[in-house]
Amino acid sequence: MARRVVTVFGGSGFIGRTLVRRLAAQGWVVRAAVRDPIAAEFLKPMGDVGQVTPLRADITDPKAVAAAVAGADAVVNLVGILYESGRRSFDAVHVKGAANVAAAAKAAGVARLVHMSALGADKNSESLYAQSKAAGEEAVLAAFPGATIFRPSVVFGPDDDFFNRFGKMAMISPVLPVFTGDGFKPVCTEHGCSIDLFGSGGPTFQPIHVGDVSGAIAKVLDDSRLAGKVYELGGPRRYSMKEIMELVLATTGQRSHLVPVPFGLGMLQATFLQMLPKPMLTKDQVRLMKVDNVVRGGKPGLADLGITPVAAETVLPLYMKRYGKHNQPDADAAA
Structure with a gap:
């Protein structure tokens, strides 16, 4: 045959x-x-x-x-x-x-x-x-x-360009971005008023x-x-961008802070980042994230x-640990 x-x-x-x-x-x-x-x-x-x-x-x-x-x-x-x-x-x-x-x-x-x-x-x-x-x-x-x-x-x-990208960012940056279209809104309750920075948590x-x-x-x-x-x-599960970043931090053990980024500011950042040989972010990608x-x-x-789909939580720890604190250059140098 x-x-x-x-x-x-x-x-x-x-x-x-x-x-x-x-x-x-x-x-x-x-x-x-x-x-x-x-x-x-x-x-x-x-x-x-x-x-x-x-x-x-x-x-x-x-x-x-x-x-x-x-x-x-x-x-x-x-x-x-x-x-x-x-x-x-x-x-x-x-x-x-x-x-x-x-x-x-x-x-x-x-x-x-x-x-x-x-x-x-x-x-x-x-x-x-x-x-x-x-x-x-x-x-x-x-x-x-x-x-x-x-x-x-x-x-x-293991070789994706999604979680790995954010894992690398968590190793070297004190902040991780969360693009949002409904953040920075005042929220008032009987206990007072505050600012909801992340809104719904960004794109899903x-x-x-x-x-x-x-x-x-x-x-x-x-x-x-x-x-x-x-x-x-x-x-099997939907995640807001904020939840994605929280998952990255949980699986790497890094302590970067999440920072809300309005889409307008994201477009401005992308104007410069898309000029890199391998762009970290483009204006078209920002537009795509609005949906x-x-x-x-x-x-x-x-x-x-x-x-039956595999859940991200069961797989990410197997390869995201490479971005853990013990793998950071300064930690290795101090050992």
């Missing part, structure tokens, strides 16, 4: 490497389509000899994409960017690149296509990122009507573990009855795939 072949665009990324390992364990022959196959050599030991192969393919190059999907039984597109840089714009990657993958998969007779979008996808959003994700979904479905779309909330795991997130995301994709690839739908993926990043309902989710 011939082994099934899957091409995973973005196979060396955060979600990609977890998915590649899972699919290889399930017997798939995996082509990891990446921009730098040499840097993706670490994927090879995830399968038997010759089972996992990194290959060069930029999704903005239609010819490279077509070569990468030729002869594949399934295709997964995980490629996405959080900020624009040079020619790698939201439109080039999330829309045109996604359309390239979908069109090539259809032309090659691929049986199943999975496309990674995001919960914030909305053509009417203030955020260009969210607009491009929505346009990408439309482009994919226009080229490959039977495609499966996944919209996850923020994804967490529903973090989902990377293992649950890869598990969801693998299930769809294995069962044709699950394909061709739009899935919204979120973890809660949670499952809305009305779409199938993890429960429909038979997956």
Whole structure:
């Protein structure tokens, strides 16, 4: 019996490497389509000899994409960017690149296509990122009507760029920001008046573990009855941004102070921070945070795939301890 072949665009990324390992364990022959196959050599030991192969393919190059999907039984597109840089714009990657993958998969007779979008996808959003994700979904479905779309909330795991970022900040900064749109309001009771600095605690997130995301994709690839739908993926609990920061402090043992930041001030900070080679914050990201990043309902989710989501509290201590006090440079020097 011939082994099934899957091409995973973005196979060396955060979600990609977890998915590649899972699919290889399930017997798939995996082509990891990446921009730098040499840097993706670490994927090879995830399968038997010759089972996992990194290959060069930029999704903005239609010819490279077509070569990468030729002869594949399934295709997964995980490629996405959080900020624009040079020619790698939201439109080039999330829309045109996604359309390239979908069109090539259809032309090659691929049986199943999975496309990674995001919960914030909305053509009417203030955020260009969210607009491009929505346009990408439309482009994919226009080229490959039977495609499966996944919209996850923020994804967490040992290599994430969410909790890890705040963990690093907690190590070096005495404060952690909490963006808020309804803070700094006077609150009066029979006992007197005060200022509610944080309001509702800022934007709300529903973090989902990377293992649950890869598990969801693998299930769809294995069962044709699950394909061709739009899935919204979120973890078992919703957290305000304030609660996210409190969780970071609880799992690292750091004592940074939480500081409320109005969105207007956040936009001003982002004006300068987005000029960095790898921006810490962009104005578009601030716009994106004005809308809660949670499952809305009305779409199938993890429960429909038979997956019980992992809670952040059970996993974060396993990798956030690296940002604990005992790992700070000054503590090591004094020892």
